[in-house]
Ligand SMILES: Nc1ncnc2c1ncn2[C@@H]1O[C@H](COP(=O)(O)OP(=O)(O)O)[C@@H](O)[C@H]1O
């Protein structure tokens with residue numbers, strides 16, 4: 304079982320859209336995939352509602368080891384794609400992980416799935432907390448969507464320093480540009496410097512596109528909604544990079 308995460312300290316940068324598209328691509332390539340929506344806002348459910356995911360469950364029992372993770376999983380929202388929907392109780396997840404000694408680490412919560420699941424995709428909430436540290440511990444790769452602006456590069460720098468200071472595995476980080484608008488000079492300038500700005504950037508860049516915005520309205524991953532669109536092509540590129548890196 305391999306695990307990837309989509310994380311950013313910022314909200315609204317395309318974490319969920321990316322997590323859903325990559326999880327869908329993985330499942331459609333035959334990998335038994337679990338997408339876990341860790342953000343209490345529950346956005347991933349909107350992007351998957353064509354696959355009719357239901358409501359999430361309160362997380363306490365899972366955190367305390369009183370219920371197996373299987374009880375939280377909706378199987379086959381699409382073929383090979385299992386899903387753990389968010390629940391409003393997830394907003395306390397970082398506090399519970401920080402303060403409650405009975406809480407299991409994320410890694411232990413996921414371990415019973417090791418045999419039947421090939422890939423876990425974690426859709427993380429914004430912010431930087433104990434949950435972020437656990438995500439970094441459990442994930443093989445952490446994708447960090449970045450809008451090409453100086454402020455988001457600054458926030459990336461701070462996050463990168465935090466990961467280095469805490470020795471959480473900076474080598475796992477894969478920044479990639481999202482919401483790219485090539486009509487903007489700054490966007491063009493920054494994406495050209497991709498390989499200079501970061502140690503290990505993803506080459507895939509996701510353009511700003513109304514097709515991605517429509518995912519929420521239509522409740523469909525891009526592969527089903529608009530497979531020929533530019534962002535769908537870019538997500539396929541991101542997925543083939545992921546496969547190559549994970550050697551799956
Ligand atoms: N490449 C894109 N082009 C246009 N809109 C996008 C793109 N990626 C995300 N969005 C839109 O931006 C908003 C935030 O995206 P989302 O994936 O939910 O971000 P996050 O999970 O980081 O908060 C949503 O309305 C989504 O439809």
Ligand SMILES: [Mg+2]
Pocket residue numbers: 318319320342346426427428
């Ligand atoms: Mg999100």
